[in-house]
Each structure stands twice: as C-alpha cells, then as structure tokens.
Amino acid sequence: MSLFENAIIEITKRKLSKALDLDNVIEMSADGLKEHRDIPYTNRSGKELLMDIFEPIVAPGTELPVIINIHGGGLIDGNKNLSTGFCRQIAKRGYLVCSLEYRLIPNVRVYEQFDDVCAGMDCVGRKLVEFDVDFTRIYLVAESAGAYLATYVAAMKKSKALQDAIGYEPTRMSIKAMGLISGMFYTTRKDDLGRFLSRSFYGKDARSLAMAQYTNPEHPEIIYNIPPCYLITSKADMLERYTLDFAGELGNKGVEHFLRHMGSDPKLIHAYPVLRPDLTESERVIDEIIGWFRQHENALGH
Template sequence: MSNILEKQFLKQRNDFQKSCVERDKKYHFPQGVIFETDIAYAKDKNKAHRLDRYRPKGKETQILPVIINVHGGGLLLGNKEFNKYFCALLSKKGFLVYSMEYRLIPDCTFFDQLRDIFLAMDFVKEHAAADGGDLSHVYLVGDSGGACLATYANAIQNSKKIAKAAGIKPSELKVHALGLISGMFYTTKFDKIGLFLPKYLYGKQYRKAPFAAYVNPENPELLYALAPAWLVTSHNDHLRNYTIRFEKALTAAKKEHEIVDFPKNKKLTHAFSVFEPFLPESHAVIDMLTEYLRKF
C-alpha cells in the first residue's frame, strides 16, 4: 500500500508541474517588482533549498518590512513558482518578500520540512538587512500546507518544550505575525488527509513519540506559543472547516487574531488569493492581510 500511495503522490506532483505551465500562459508577472530567483539558502546544493526575492521598484533605498512566504500543496506538492504572482502583489504593497522552496513528502518528513523553513529563516536573518529588510518587522505567510508549516514553525520557535519534542533547533529570527490562508491545520482527523498522511509526516510510530501531543494544533501549549495571526477562508474552500475550527481554538485561548470568511462564490475556492491572485477578492485579501501584518 505504501508504494502505491507514494506513486500516487509523485503522479500528483508531476500533474501539478504540468498544470503550472498552462497557468503561466494565462497570467503576466506584475510590473513594478524586482524579482530574483533560485537563491540558495543552504550550502548543500539541494534544489529544494532555494528561495526567490521580491522587492517593489522605486523603493530600493527604503527599509521594508519582511514577509517569508511558504507555498502550499498539502505538503506533497507545490513550488515557490506557483506563488510568484501572489508574492509579487504582496511586495507591491511595500514589502521585501522571500518565497521559499522546501522538500516534499514522501521524500522527507514534516520535521525535515520545518528544518528547511528554519534554514531559510536563518538565511533571511543573515541577509535581509543588506537586502533592505527590517528585521524588527518579520512575518510568516503560508497557504494550505504552507500555513500548517508556518503555524508549527512559529510554535516551535516560541516553545522550547515543543522544539524538544520535535527534535528541532529553530531559527532565532523573530516572527511578529502570521498570515494563514486556507490553512491545512489538521493532519490526523478522520478524513482524506488524516487517513493516509500522518505516518508520512510524523513516522509510523508517531502516536508513541514525544511530538504526539502536538499533532493536534488545538494543543494549549501550541496555541499559547503563536504570534498574532490573520486567517482567511471562503464558503467554497474545501478546507473551510479547518480554519473555522482553528479560529475557535484561538478564540478560546484568547490569542490575538482576525478571521475573514468570504461568502459563497464558485470562484473563491481553496486558497483562491494564491490560485487566482488577480481576482478583485484576491486583491482584497492582500490588502487586508498586509494591513493586519503592519500592526505588529
């Protein structure tokens, strides 16, 4: 069964790559953005350890707040290139944006993906000042599986206990707020995700491992460790219930956050602001997200 599932994962990944070619024929890269691609953030020459950098033109001499973007794809697929239009539009709002690649399941574990995030964050910590970034205003933004990774990375940063349970040394780069778009927060529920994915993420014996207490994102220690968060979903988001449920947990924990839930609209599907970044509603998401981040 494992081999069958892994072949299916890889097929989905290949199909996704093909769909990206057609998608790029539909969109044009936004004007007014300086875009540098495939910058290595680690010294191991792994192609997954690269990031792209975005900076608005005309603001080369200004010190800008920093966004680190973590792409979605259910932790199984996706790439930083898919998020390039979204990241360019974020940058046009006056941000230095780094969009990172990371290894994918089943080639690695969830913990390896978190280590990739911390490697990228260490790179940003070292280089952002020279790039014109303000390290006193740094934000993590992710969609779908990327939102899940951003959530856990931030919790691990702010909790030595969770970091120890994960067996991970976090980056020391302080994250001041989170942007969580259609987050795939739950990975062990009795649904299409939770039925097959956990052993690939956490290991076959994960229920007996120290991190088992934290695979549920509603764990009070995890919630307490999070920075302020802005969440967005929509009626037609197939993971809407994940965001609604997680937001209720944040409310119960009295954690600073805001949520936007778009009404029924067949165009506003899962992570629509990333998938369809030029919709009016996607521009509204970017406006609201960046306005929230600037508060912190």
C-alpha cells in the same frame, strides 16, 4: 516508505492538481519590482534549496518591511513558483518578499520540512543585510500546507517541548504576525487527508511517538505560542472547516487573531488569493493581510 503510501501520494497529487487547476496558476506582472529568482541556499542538512526575493523599486534609503512566504501543496507537492503572482502583489505594496522552498514527502517527513523552513528563514535573515530593510518588521504569510508549517515553526520559537518532539532547532528570526490562507492545520483527523496521509507525514517510529500529542494544532504548546494571525477561508475552500475550527479554538483560548470568511462564491476556491491573485477578492484579502501586519508594527517580536 511502502508502495501503498507512494501510490496514495501520487493519486492525491493528481487530484489536487486537477481540483486547483495548478497548471494555470496566475503569475501577474513584475512591473515596479526587481526580482532575484532561484537563489541557492543550503539548509542545515546540507541540502541545496532555492528562494525567490521580490524587491519593490523605492527611493534610495527606504527601509522595507519584510514578508517571508511559505508555499502549499499538501506537504507532498508544490513549489515556490505557485506563489509568484501572490508574492509580486504583496511586494508591490511596499514589502521585500522572500519565498522559500522545502523538501517534500515522501523524500522526508514533516520534521525535516520544519527544519527546512526554520533554516530557510535564518538564511533569509543573513541575506537581508544586502537590502535596506526594517529588521523590526518581519512577517510570515503561507497557504494550505504552508500555513501548517508556518504555525508549527512559529510555535517552535517559544516552545522547548515542541522543539524536543520535532528534534530540530527553531528559527532565530522574530516574526510579528502571520497571514494564513486556507490552512491545512489538521493532519490526523479521520478524513481523507488524515486517514491516507498522516503516516506518510509523521512516519511510524520514535519520532512519531514523541510528536503524537502535538499533531493537533489546538495543543497549548502550539496555540499559545504563535503570533497574532489573520485567517482566510471561503465556502468553496475544500479545507474551510479546518480554518473555522482553528479560528474557533483561537477565540476560545483568547489568542489574538482575525477570521475572514469570503462567502459562497464558487470561484473562491482553496488558496485562491495565492493561485488567482488577479481576482478582486484576492486583492481585498492581500490588502487586509497587509493591514493586519501594519496593526502589529509596534508589537513585540515573536
């Protein structure tokens, strides 16, 4: 990777941190939960990653539904700790929450990030035997770049063409529905993100040529192969247009989804339900995501 690409990544990371005040992310209390933090697991490339598991304290024998969380950070920054408060809020609503890590660009390209998430989900599947869970109720939540990864990983499950382009195996885990917050769905538009970072995301080699037609999430191999999804954005969300456009295409194609736009309050910034889970509006979004998952409890797994 060139010095120019590295410089752009570092500048973007600083801008994101300042714009989202990432040094002051709200964590919330852990009352009523057991926490299993920094559990090491090995991805399929032999790289050690970490996961957190947030377990609600319930009556013995209670089978918990499961939510897997994928953090954001523009694919170049962030870690699972950004989502700690958000995961706690979800777990307190009666879900076993597993929060994953993945390697970051520029150390890898998106192909390895997809594989990290897929391998992480499979590691979660093996870990779940240690808990009382309902294996028929497994869901996915993700914010910003995590929502991009979640969308493609979900589509990989059904799309052999996408698997071949990415070059890795899909997860074996079955996901019933997704909650996608302030999604970074578009990575190659002629905006600041696409202009300056898309080459860092995809590289410039045979893999990037194979992947080129799928970088638009509106491609049929992606849009028709994802489970029902809840989408949330707001006017102060710097990627508001991405969610509105993606939801519009889901509607045009008849793909099951629900769009929540939270209006123009300036405090409702990008990914605020995750970064500011203490807000009343964040609690509303979390409750709606849980409601969406409950609506799909009896759906066939994706």
